[in-house]
Amino acid sequence: MKEVFVLNEEDFLKIAVKENGELVECIVEERSTDPQIGEIYKGRIKNILPSINSIFIDIGLEKEAYMYYSDELKRLAVKKGQDILVEVLKEPLGNKGAKVTHKASIAGKYAVLTLGSEGIKLSKRIASLEARQRLTTLIKPPRDVEVLFRTDAEEAESEEILKDLDSLLKKKEQLERKLNYSTHLGKIDSNSLMVRFFSELDNIKTTIVCDDKEQVKIIEEFIKSKDNISMKYYDGHISLFDYYGIEKEILKLRHKKVNLESGGYIVIDKTEAMYVIDVNSGKHTKARDFNRTIFETNMEAAKEIGRQIKLRNLSGIIVVDFIDMRDDRQRPIVMKTLKKSLESDKGNTKIYPFTELDLVQISRRRKGKSIYEYLEESCKKCKSNGYILKLSYLENLIKNEILRAYRENSINDFYIELDVSYKENVKEDLVGFLTRIDGLDKEIYLNFIDNLEGYNLEPLIFASQKENYQSYKIKTV
Structure with a gap:
């Protein structure tokens, strides 16, 4: 049973x-004017630098996008001043613009079109030989576009698939018209997270719960022909994630250490260039010999690593440092377990073989923000060398607790503790802080203390409690 x-x-x-009641994936997409992964832009080539194999493209924004100057682009003889369709592969970072590709994709229910390529491909999950033969001969390969048939195409009627393809080809023509006849540089298709996620839903029995009526309509379009999926609209007063306990589970993901049932553990570290996952045997002492302990810990870690990669939405380069295995026969078994743990990631990950040092490299395509980007911001006290929870994230959690206490018990007075790192930002915009936590019409007592992870909130019911915290009462006038 799956719940979304x-x-x-x-x-x-x-x-x-x-x-089955366990959180397995969390994806966050920020609404921003900056280019987001999957968006398609009309751009104009501003510069070609063969020395660094790069092309820089004006996409109508302050920062120019860039892409790799591949042999294929060299053969196509692209030139400065040429208009081009590009899809965002990587969001802007620092002074760097968005990384893009000229092979923009258009996703449908049964197929994905890729511009700038040719041929017909099938999802690796389509196992039936009969289905593979049917799909490869269903249409003539169109010019200048590659057609990839998705897993759902295996069970679909040919008429449904052709209808989906016709819709995608019309969308392709619209994009090309905008490229050729519009003078405007900028975004011409969103290809949003919502579209991509619900295009990839499998055939498991699934319940979807959504708190927005407009989004419900969009989702229903994707699932209307799937009898394994049901839809619910949530209209509660507190946040949907808070109501179902998801926000607390997300908050736990900030911790680097993940314990394994055997007594071992993994540590997930973020560097500027990659994520590093270290496997440790810890207190694992159940096995009778050392080699067995190593093998069992690595096996358990391999299962958990796949789960944590999806759960934290890690992307880019991920290096896993397994415990050194003296028995070479253990490596293929551990590798098989790791691959299985990422099997449901549907083509987003590529896993490379063990190195001599028992390191495994994983590359994962980015989709939305990682949990760290969503939860954390640079710490001013640490001079940007450390990270703290975003104040906006904490404000949202506090607001949900206040709303719950007010709705359930009519409580109007609250004592809140925050780390001293937030003091300056809160004091600069005290009214804004109160507004965001739904505290303008309530009595809020606020205290800043050192080394507090997250926040503490205490509903004040008795007069004696208020007297104890009187010095922390917020006065906005």
């Missing part, structure tokens, strides 16, 4: 997935 929760906030669209 879709939370629509002012700045974020969040999707959480549970399987």
